[in-house]
Amino acid sequence: MSRAILVTGPARSGKSEWAETLAEGMSLPVTYIATAQRNPEDVEWQQRIETHRQRRPTHWQTLEVPIDLAAIVRSASARHCLLVDSLGTWIANFLDRDGETWEKTEAEFLASLTQTAANVILVAEETGWGVIPAYPIGRTFRDRLGTLVRRVGAISNPVYLVAGGHVLNLSALGSPIHIDRGKLAQSERTMDR
Template sequence: MADRTGAILVTGPARSGKSEWAERLAADSGRPVLYVATAREDPDDADWSARISAHRARRPSDWETLCVPTELEVEIRAHAESNACLLIDSLGTWVANLLELDDETWQMRVERLLSSLAHCSAPVILVAEETGWGVIPAYPIGRQFRDRLGGLTRRLGPCCSAVYLAAGGHVLDLARLGTPLD
């Protein structure tokens, strides 16, 4: 089993409430919150812009926001000794931003992310989408995204002190209720 970090993983399907749950956990931490957004803004995509605006509108005004589309490991290390709670939303977008990487480079990035979390004393809350509950994507890039994100969350889960699943209007603590896989 992997060494546990103080990180918390919140996962679930689209529109499940995972970001809202992660935001509640961050607010309840009693610490200043550093919101680490992985999304890249696209002024030509009105729907994407509306989603980003909705996330911003929910956050308290005193939360600092950093836009970090690809260098999560660097940002976690930079704030490893911080008094702030780091809320990273979302790993799915981070994976999508790095799809052009070959498999070896991708695995190195995953290892760097896991290492940065293992060496971080600041609380970290990670939001990740569940994508593998539907049909197998018909295109290679879709399968690559699904497999990389699924593999990443499987690697993260055993390292986290808590793993929550948001689905059907409820949140389950998987680390407490579930049995870890080897």
């Protein structure tokens, strides 16, 4: 059974800070899983990474895992908390991969969440609340992230939405949508064409 918690919301909403608060409150050893890939040529990106690093407690372990997230999640111990920040950045690392490769990667990751003994807190961006991107890679990112967040949300409890600096427990306030995964996968393949 999954021991996943999902924290989702728009940019700069406070979702990472809320996820960090949840992790600290578990009173377990925390491993912060950074999905970002460092790019020394992008000074602004490096500053963002450094801001996140400075905010974390010094006793937390940090692992940079831009690709093989499923293996890390699957192998974590029961007396441990993983904080994965973020799913959107992780997906961005796969945008050069075809749909079939991504579907396999996504399935392995979702399976790892149901197989792990650890507590896993996942941070995810909400990008689909605006206009449809005008370019194919933007649509691919938005669609992959939206689908993954929905699937992670289906196996997470609780699911939090952070917006405007406020936290809502969606698991307490709302009802999950139960869908036929076969139909969802078929409709996604149709949209990708």
